[in-house]
Amino acid sequence: MAKAVLAFSGGLDTSVVVKYLQTEHGLDVVTVTVDVGQGDDYDAIRTKSKRLGAVSHYTIDARQEFVEGYVYPAIQANALYQDKYCLATALARPLIAQKVVEVAKKEGAEALAHGCSGKGNDQVRFDLAFMSSSNLPILAPIRDKNLDREAEIKYAEERGVQIETVAKKFSIDQNLWGRAIEGGVLEDPYAEPPDDAFIWTRVNNLSAEPTYVTISFDSGIPVAVNDTPMKPVQLITHLNKVAGEAGVGVVDHIEDRTVGLKSREVYETPGATCLIEAHSDLEKMVHTIHQNRLKRVMDDEWARLAYLGLWDEPLRRDVDAFIRRTQSVVTGIVRLKMQGGSVRVVGRKSKYSLYNAKSATYGADSTFDQRRAAGFVELWGAQSAEANKLQGYTIKE
Ligand code: ARG
Numbered sequence: 001m002a003k004a005v006l007a008f009s010g011g012l013d014t015s016v017v018v019k020y021l022q023t024e025h026g027l028d029v030v031t032v033t034v035d036v037g038q039g040d041d042y043d044a045i046r047t048k049s050k051r052l053g054a055v056s057h058y059t060i061d062a063r064q065e066f067v068e069g070y071v072y073p074a075i076q077a078n079a080l081y082q083d084k085y086c087l088a089t090a091l092a093r094p095l096i097a098q099k100v101v102e103v104a105k106k107e108g109a110e111a112l113a114h115g116c117s118g119k120g121n122d123q124v125r126f127d128l129a130f131m132s133s134s135n136l137p138i139l140a141p142i143r144d145k146n147l148d149r150e151a152e153i154k155y156a157e158e159r160g161v162q163i164e165t166v167a168k169k170f171s172i173d174q175n176l177w178g179r180a181i182e183g184g185v186l187e188d189p190y191a192e193p194p195d196d197a198f199i200w201t202r203v204n205n206l207s208a209e210p211t212y213v214t215i216s217f218d219s220g221i222p223v224a225v226n227d228t229p230m231k232p233v234q235l236i237t238h239l240n241k242v243a244g245e246a247g248v249g250v251v252d253h254i255e256d257r258t259v260g261l262k263s264r265e266v267y268e269t270p271g272a273t274c275l276i277e278a279h280s281d282l283e284k285m286v287h288t289i290h291q292n293r294l295k296r297v298m299d300d301e302w303a304r305l306a307y308l309g310l311w312d313e314p315l316r317r318d319v320d321a322f323i324r325r326t327q328s329v330v331t332g333i334v335r336l337k338m339q340g341g342s343v344r345v346v347g348r349k350s351k352y353s354l355y356n357a358k359s360a361t362y363g364a365d366s367t368f369d370q371r372r373a374a375g376f377v378e379l380w381g382a383q384s385a386e387a388n389k390l391q392g393y394t395i396k397e
Helices: 012-025 042-051 063-076 088-107 122-133 149-158 232-245 270-286 289-307 314-329 371-390
Strands: 003-007 028-035 056-061 111-113 171-175 178-182 211-218 221-225 250-256 262-268 332-339 342-349
Touching (some): 003 088, 056 088, 063 232, 063 270, 088 111, 088 122, 088 289, 211 232, 211 270, 289 314
Parallel strands (some): 003 028, 003 111
Antiparallel strands (some): 178 262
16 A cells, blocks of 8 residues: 655644545555654654554654754854744754655655644645655645644544543644744733743742853854763753753744744743854854844844745755854853843853954053044044035034
């Protein structure tokens, strides 16, 4: 029988999809669960897949690949969609899709499948990532049959699919880079998220003791915390813990989805918040005024492309190449202070620092001869003054 390979989380959507592909399409289903640090019980997911009648199941540990290939470039891009969202879900999708395609090739499958709805961003990310590495047809039953939660539960019950009947308070997606919390009471954009929405962050930590952390960067990549060298997965996991404990990393904003809907999004991203704060601060010290200006534009574009599912768009690679080119000097140490849920850079140093204490000082030993500035200022304003005169703008009578 022909096979379809499905990106499988073990939740309601993807469980329904297994049954759907089997019964309505007459396909054998191969399920793939990719570990990007979501911390799920992978044995339980395997058991679920088996119970649903999948012909085989793959669990793929892609955590290191996720950090090195997706999270590090995001750090280098200080990537925050709409200035807030660190793209945890968005970055994982192209990697998960790629793993699904690899399995499909190995299994000689005839279709690829996902359990995304037609309302979200993930359908766009999965479809486009599938399309860039395979010509196989894509099956997305939840979207294509316009199924909502109730219809899914009904479908599952009718076909004897065991599902957790406990009503979930929120819809969660998480991985090493962050935790997204949607739905339930959060659908009212004026309602404050209840404390139990948060698992990674001690939101009410009012401890009087600040937490200090230093992060060492080597060419834009975080390599050590408090001088202890750490491997990629370990470093991010560690920072999530330390910063989460200090209550850092909660984001609550209105987000523009690819499909044009606005959604209220709540995130916990302690590690990402710290790393982006530290990295962008270090960049300001080692890059010139001109580099700093354009870098922000390119960073924003990078985040936009990654969010919109355009990971494989040539422009994303172009922007990425620019960003990578800027990172060779982003080496140094940043000191962070966390307290009461906020994080602040309180110190930075680098062998590539362009900060010149001797020039900048207001003390008597400054090497900066102020008299040289007068001519510069005059020329700096000359063109504006000329234009104002010609156009009849008088600043003062
Ligand atoms: N809005 C975010 C994104 O599009 C997070 C989506 C999280 N998904 C979920 N089922 N909670 O990347």
